[in-house]
Amino acid sequence: MASSTLLWKRALPTTSRIVRMYSTFKPASPLTVHDINQHTIEAKYAVRGSIPIRADELQSLIDSHPTLHGLPFSKIINANIGNPQQLQQKPLTWYRQVLSILQYPELLDEVKFPADVVDRATTLLKHLGSVGAYSPSQGVPYIRNSVAQFISDRDGYDASPENIFLTGGASAAVTYLLQILSAGPNSGFLIPIPQYPLYTATIALNNAKPIGYFLNEDNHWSTDPNQIRQLIKTNKEQGVDIKALVVINPGNPTGSILSEQDIIELIDIAAEHGIVLISDEVYQENIFKGKFLSMKKVLCELKESHPHLYSNVQLASLHSTSKGVSGECGQRGGYMELIGFTQEVKSVVFKLASINLCSVVSGQALMELMINPPKPGQESYEQYHHETSAIHTDLETRASALYESFLEMEDISCNKPMGAMYLFPRLHFTEEHYPLLFKRARDQKQLPDDTYCIELLEHTGICCVPGNGFGQVEGTYHLRTTFLPPGTEWIEKWTAFHKAFIQKYKV
Amino acid sequence: MASSTLLWKRALPTTSRIVRMYSTFKPASPLTVHDINQHTIEAKYAVRGSIPIRADELQSLIDSHPTLHGLPFSKIINANIGNPQQLQQKPLTWYRQVLSILQYPELLDEVKFPADVVDRATTLLKHLGSVGAYSPSQGVPYIRNSVAQFISDRDGYDASPENIFLTGGASAAVTYLLQILSAGPNSGFLIPIPQYPLYTATIALNNAKPIGYFLNEDNHWSTDPNQIRQLIKTNKEQGVDIKALVVINPGNPTGSILSEQDIIELIDIAAEHGIVLISDEVYQENIFKGKFLSMKKVLCELKESHPHLYSNVQLASLHSTSKGVSGECGQRGGYMELIGFTQEVKSVVFKLASINLCSVVSGQALMELMINPPKPGQESYEQYHHETSAIHTDLETRASALYESFLEMEDISCNKPMGAMYLFPRLHFTEEHYPLLFKRARDQKQLPDDTYCIELLEHTGICCVPGNGFGQVEGTYHLRTTFLPPGTEWIEKWTAFHKAFIQKYKV
Structure with missing residues (x-):
């Protein structure tokens, strides 16, 4: 290429480097995985792991050869991740009208938007300036005020905007918290099993120690405080400094909701042992059965009645715009509220936020729209109410349809969905009844739930995640699936696949 | 509160916990900073450090007492951070029209947008689905293709979309790279001094070792390859495993541009020692004097002429939507291109992106709009061209005005601005001529450049960052200021302040 030769000639007369060039240096080899941070290699994240990667490959094959792909299906059904708008859930008009104005305020002169849309956009613009300007690292003060108001209204107890950090989804909040709390390989984190693998992955990245406490599948995936206390005792004896107890409520992947009693027990444990509570409550609006109680509310009630016992409890509670009926995953909105942390520790959180x-x-801004929606009487209310109710009902219907199909399938059991976006059915596979499956899995260096999910993908295009990506009692097998894909055709395909799978492997 | 009492009564009969409650446990203390990750405490980030925090306090005071604040100024001038839209730079119409449609596609039926805006929005919607859906973790494939095309056109050498990762600003890319490359406290990172403190902060968070190489202030902040080679030798002898060499071009905070010869020397060093090059090129469009050459282009030229020497070089080059004439900081767009990395190492980067x-x-989407703007003949071209030219000219004018003012100020010297958004003038303070300043600084546990910046803030409302936040040769003092604030009034105030400061302290 001409420009290269030119460069070379230009470089020649001005440097002694060229002499070195021709006498040459010995070029070094590129980095291998042995040269890099081993904790980044150890971290695992099954939700976007090998099976979803294979699903992407299959989708690319279909896209590039729409008719000649040779596969027994014509599209991938992504049930591996809670991504509603990928699966045709329509965004809420209220959100998107305001956001379009924030991007291009000139629209206010060109389009007749509902009065409350105009009001909210104008107010937000006044406080943001421009969505293209960096905000304060902790988040726009006006929006932090709104979040504090939302929490106060939800719980009946005051919340302070000083304790609110606006984050890029809840994932960013988890990253900050686990990074700050990981003070070396002896730092322990109690996490539910099964869990959302963001936790084990982030713990691995921080070279800390995950301590799994098992949820009780036979009792709606409830927690067992005695088991947790025992784990604390054993781990303390081994020199582990337990930093935090992670709670996911409503549960991911389990779809369960914690009872008030369970929450009280968890707070007791935190109070007694000085363990930070991390309460991941991103599915708090996805409730189908029972009632969601925030950990903050229960903590405030306990503090009120027994201040001497609970005033030191440290709680980080997380929320997101990605779930609920919002489903705005790609917009990366979230917040965390930090309760009971010292000012010094909060300053460190602030510094990490600043570095980003x-x-x-x-x-x-989307977070503000989510927690502070149109009120009855306002111009957007009817449409907002209609759209959100339809989404909620739709999700509930899909959850039930899938749940009932699982009940019909041989050797599958499943807890009734209470909340979140997932079912976590158990596959009752045993070596005795499925010897060929276990042999095949071993040959492929898989577990039987891997084999099931891979075959499900290859035969039907349905992509879900094996239970071992979330953790499960040894010798039990599960899978996590969202119930977000529309229609029932995919469920029928799954049912047919399952029959064939049983026929192929069961003796 | 009534609800609390109710809860309490409900809880009473169902649990044995209450007995424990009244027999009580001893509540533990909350975490102190001694209990947390010490690396998060060590990390420093001056751009949003104590002086900007003080500036925020002053602004709050002004906001809450508009007339009675008692300060000698009526607003804060944020020259501490390159945040153009905070300082009244208007966003580009082309960007914002397309983004408003992506947020609310129904606008296409309601507003008559330019044809190329409609086309681009429609194409992006086709490939994104919804901006509310998670994209693939590496980024939307269509946009990665666009980025690869942009790089090919810029450099005259092919780029592959497989090597492009779309990131939340360039900061997220730096976080991934430094996390992956930090394999323990003996991992070394060569960073320019002065540097953008994101690097030292992230190196501290990863418990790795920063190795500063000094830029030569007397020669437009150029690099000295001999000094870098010497540092490599010394550090290798001490057992440090040098992982990467960070280059910021155009320079932050220096405002300089690297020469072709400097870039060749840096690539030689990387090739010989197997050190990853991290080339932070986020200011590549902010050029006022000289010519920006991407490290990728120079590497490709060297590879073409001497493949046996350069084919193993590993380069990560970073770009962002936050700077240039775009200035869309709050929108968090960025990309990194990874060249020469093994597939295995790239898979680890992919996994980290997946966890987020x-x-x-x-x-x-904004990245796509930035690198692929309207072309001559298209409907938006004239306006786009007009707006971008005006911003560029405006920035150049402001840079010159501020630079010339510094030249007039006693005991200040400054390199002529070539690129980026900053000036990094030197404050020629010595103990001999400024004994009271040095005494005062010592009494306050400050350095003289801290004292200068604090007094500048308290007297004029101008917020900039002391040179020690970026690193400087010991015994020299600097500050970093953006030239983004509009108008010249603030510069006049600065000039007056400086005169008074000299009068107060100089003997």
Whole structure:
């Protein structure tokens, strides 16, 4: 290429480097995985692991050869991740009208938007300036005020905007918290099993120790405080410094909701042992059965009645715009509320947020729209109410349809969905009844739930995640599936696949 | 509160916990900073450090007492951070029209947008689905293709979309790279001094070792390859495993541009020692004097002429939507291109991106709009061209005005601005001539450049960052200021302050 030769000639007369060039140096080899941070290699994240990667490959094959792909299906059904808008859930008009104005305020002169849309956009613009400007690292103060108001209204107890950090989804909050709390390989984190693998992955990245406490599948995936206390005792004896107890409520992948009693027990444990509570409550709006109680509310009630016992409890509670009926995953909005942390520790959180400058400002605005929606009487209310009710009902219907199909399938059991976006059915496979499956899995260096999910994908295009990606009692096998894909055709395909699978492997 | 009492009564009969409650446990103390990850405490980030925090306090005071604040100024001038839209730079119409449609596609039926805006929005919607859906973790494939095309056109050498990762600003890319490359406290990172403190902060968070190489202030902040080779030798002898060499071009905070010869020397060093090059090129469009050459282009030229020497070089080059004439900081768009990395190492980067799910999708779209703007003849071209030229000229004018003012100020010297958004003038303070300043600084546990910046803030409302936040040769003092604030009034105030400061302290 001409420009290269030119460069070379230009470089020649001005440097002694060329002499070195021709006498040459011995070029070094590129890095291998042995040269890099081993904790980044150890971290596992099954939700986007090998099976979803294979699903992407299959989808690319279909896209590039729409008719000649030779596969027994014509599209991938992504049930591996809670991504509603990928699966045709329509965004809420209220959100998107305001966000379009924030992006292009000139629209206010060109389009007749509902009065409350105009009001909210104008107010937000006044406080943001521009969504293209960095906000304060902790988040736009006006929006942090709104979040504090939302929490106060939800719980009946005051919340302070000083304790609110706006984050890029809840994932960013988890990253900050686990990074700050990981003070070396002896730092322990109690996590539910099964869990959302963001936790084990982030614990691995921080070279800390995950301590799994098993949820009780036979009792709606409830927690067992005695088991947790025993784990604390054993681990303390082994020199582990337990930093935090992670709670996912409503449960991911389990779809369960914690009872008030379970929450009280968990707070007791935190109070007694000085363990930070991390309460991942991103599915708090996805409730189909029972009632969601925030950990903050229960903590405030306990503090009120027994201040001497509970005033030191440290709680980080997380929320997101990605789930609920919002489903705005790609917009990366979230918040965490930090309760009971010392000012010094909060300053460290603030510094980490500063190093990342700020979370995306349109995502911060979306959080405000989510927690502070149109009220009855306002112009957008009817449409907002209609759209959100339809989504909620739709999700509930899909959850039930899938749940009932699982009940019909041989050797599958499943807890009734209470919340979140997932079912976590158990596959009752045993070596005695499925010897060929176990042999095949061993030959492929898989577990039987891997084999099931791989065959499900290859035969039907349905992509879900094996239970071992979330953790499960040894010798039990599960899978996690969302119930987000529309229609029932995919469930029928699954049912047919399952029959054939049983026929192929069961003796 | 009534609800609390109710809860309490409900809880009473169902649990044995209450007995324990009244017999009580001893509540533990909350965490102190001694209990947490010490690396998070060590990390420093001056751009949003104590002086900017003080500036925020002053602004709050002004906001809450608009007339009675008692300060000698009526607003804060944020020259501490490159945040153009905070300082009244208007966003580009082309960007914002397309982004508004992506947020609310129904606008296409309601507003008559330019044809190329409609086309681009429609194409992006086809490939994104919705900005509310998670994208693939590496980024939307269509946009990665666009980025690869942009790089090919810029450099005259092919780029592959497989090597492109879309990230939440360039900061997220730095976080991934430094996390992956930090394999323990003996992992070394060569960073320029002065540097953008994201690097030292992230190195501290990863418990790795920063190795500063000094830029030569007397020669436009150029690099000295001999000094770098010497540092490699010394550090290798001490058992440090040098992982990467960070280059910021155009320079932050220096405002300089690297020469072709400097770039060749840096690539030689990387090739010989198997050191990853991290080339932070986020200011590549902010060029006022000289010519920006991407490290990728120079590497490709060297590879073409001497493949046996350069084919193993590993380069990560970073770009962002936050700077340039775009200035869309709050939208968090960015990309990194990884060249020469093994597939295995790239898989680890992919996994880290997966754990964070995806970067904000509207920010990904914005990257596409930035690198693939309207072309002559298209309907938006004239306006786009007019707006971008005006911003560029405006920045150049402001840079010159501020630079010339510094030249007039006693005991200040400054390199002529070539690129980026900053000036990094030197404050020629010595103990001999400024004994009171040095005494005062020592009494306050400050350095003289801290004292200068604090007094500048308290007297004028101008917020900039002391040179020690970026690193400087010991015994020299600097500050970093953006030239983004509009108008010249603030510069006049600065000039007056400086005169008074000299009068107060100089003997």
